[in-house]
Amino acid sequence: xxxxxxxxxxxxxxxxxxxxxxxxxxxxxxxxxxxxxxxxxxxxxxxxxxxxxxxxxxxxxxxxxxxxxxxxxxxxxxxxxxxxxxxxxxxxxxxxxxxxxxxxxxxxxxxxxxxxxxxxxxxxxxxxxxxxxxxxxxxxxxxxxxxxxxxxxxxxxxxxxxxxxxxxxxxxxxxxxxxxxxxxxxxxxxxxxxxxxxxx
Numbered sequence: 001x002x003x004x005x006x007x008x009x010x011x012x013x014x015x016x017x018x019x020x021x022x023x024x025x026x027x028x029x030x031x032x033x034x035x036x037x038x039x040x041x042x043x044x045x046x047x048x049x050x051x052x053x054x055x056x057x058x059x060x061x062x063x064x065x066x067x068x069x070x071x072x073x074x075x076x077x078x079x080x081x082x083x084x085x086x087x088x089x090x091x092x093x094x095x096x097x098x099x100x101x102x103x104x105x106x107x108x109x110x111x112x113x114x115x116x117x118x119x120x121x122x123x124x125x126x127x128x129x130x131x132x133x134x135x136x137x138x139x140x141x142x143x144x145x146x147x148x149x150x151x152x153x154x155x156x157x158x159x160x161x162x163x164x165x166x167x168x169x170x171x172x173x174x175x176x177x178x179x180x181x182x183x184x185x186x187x188x189x190x191x192x193x194x195x196x197x198x199x200x
Contacts, residue, residue: 010052011045013068017075018048024079029087030110030141051075109139109146117188121150123175124182131156132175134166136185145178 022043055071085091087105105111113119119136134153140146151172155163165171177183 013071014045014048014052015041016048017051017071018044018046020072020075021047021051021079024076025083028080028083031106048075051078107142107144107146109144112185113139119188120186121148121175122184122186123177123180124184125179126181129158132173134173135169137172145176148175148177149173150175 019040022040051074052071055074060067061070087110113136120133121136122131122133124131132150132153132155134150136148137151138149140148149172152166152169153163153171153173154161154166155173
């Protein structure tokens with residue numbers, strides 16, 4: 001019992017470091033925190049233990065509080081950095097090189113919009129015969145059929161142009177993609193996705 005009590009400070013540090021790492025990673029990867037909540041404690045203590053062992057290899061400042069703060073900041077930064085690497089197109093190419101037929105993104109929209117160039121979108125509703133075209137500004141997170149925000153858009157009804165705001169970037173429209181039967185994305189030719197698809 002006494003040995004467990006003596007270990008409590010270390011266990012708490014493991015949990016804090018791991019929690020900061022996991023939550024920052026989850027946030028940066030745009031993942032649903034609620035779905036993994038039941039495993040958060042186990043992940044936190046596991047990652048915290050690993051991180052603490054790594055930090056112990058570096059020289060200490062000699063001040064306990066400063067060391068703890070430094071490890072906490074480093075854990076949060078590492079979580080965000082690893083999330084950026086895994087979510088990058090470089091990591092995607094690495095998986096393709098290894099012939100790993102998996103995509104690191106849970107939601108397809110996270111993969112589709114991952115391009116540094118502007119993306120134009122055309123959404124069509126075959127029932128109401130309404131069409132919107134515009135530049136993609138924002139996408140709702142954590143859903144397979146998100147709401148998307150278009151800027152400088154055009155609106156068509158039965159093939160007739162109803163509104164033309166293509167030169168007005170202050171004009172936006174919020175689209176519920178679940179209500180449209182066809183969604184087309186137009187990428188810039190310079191985008192890495194277009195180049196990757198062209199190479200096959």
